[in-house]
Amino acid sequence: MNVWAALAGGFVGTVLLTTAMRMANELKLTRTDLPFLLGTIFTDDRSLAKAIGYLIHFVNGLVFALLYVAVFAAIGYASWWLGALFGLLHGLFAATAIVTVLLPLVHPRMGTPYTSAPKAAQLETPGFLMLNYGLSTPVVMLIAHVAYGAIIGAFVQLAA
Numbered sequence: 001m002n003v004w005a006a007l008a009g010g011f012v013g014t015v016l017l018t019t020a021m022r023m024a025n026e027l028k029l030t031r032t033d034l035p036f037l038l039g040t041i042f043t044d045d046r047s048l049a050k051a052i053g054y055l056i057h058f059v060n061g062l063v064f065a066l067l068y069v070a071v072f073a074a075i076g077y078a079s080w081w082l083g084a085l086f087g088l089l090h091g092l093f094a095a096t097a098i099v100t101v102l103l104p105l106v107h108p109r110m111g112t113p114y115t116s117a118p119k120a121a122q123l124e125t126p127g128f129l130m131l132n133y134g135l136s137t138p139v140v141m142l143i144a145h146v147a148y149g150a151i152i153g154a155f156v157q158l159a160a
Contacts, residue, residue: 006072100128
């Protein structure tokens with residue numbers, strides 16, 4: 001399996017995923033802003049948080065692409081549809097375990113279901129499947145992750 005193809009697919013897939021999520025945000029389908037969520041872990045400066053968040057999001061996209069290619073190599077097969085399946089699993093895991101459970105535990109500026117009205121502004125918890133950010137959020141997020149995975153699978157398949 002070609003690691004460079006996976007990284008290229010991860011970059012293109014992350015561009016597509018990020019663009020799809022941003023478009024959905026602008027179209028009022030979701031209030032999710034993943035780069036902002038990630039960046040506000042490190043700073044309360046909103047502009048700087050977005051810049052840091054985009055950097056982290058793209059690094060995460062490349063790291064997950066390497067995980068995808070490791071699984072492709074382990075099973076000896078890569079294709080766009082298998083990448084799409086990995087993307088679906090990745091999106092479900094992100095929407096349930098990572099963003100719903102882990103992020104509120106480690107994010108210094110995110111409220112919890114037990115938070116009362118604090119003095120300092122806090123981010124709203126995403127909730128199960130990120131439904132607190134809009135009813136369309138899980139659908140948009142899963143479609144974007146399926147496309148991300150399909151792109152990585154296609155890049156790795158084409159490079160083989």
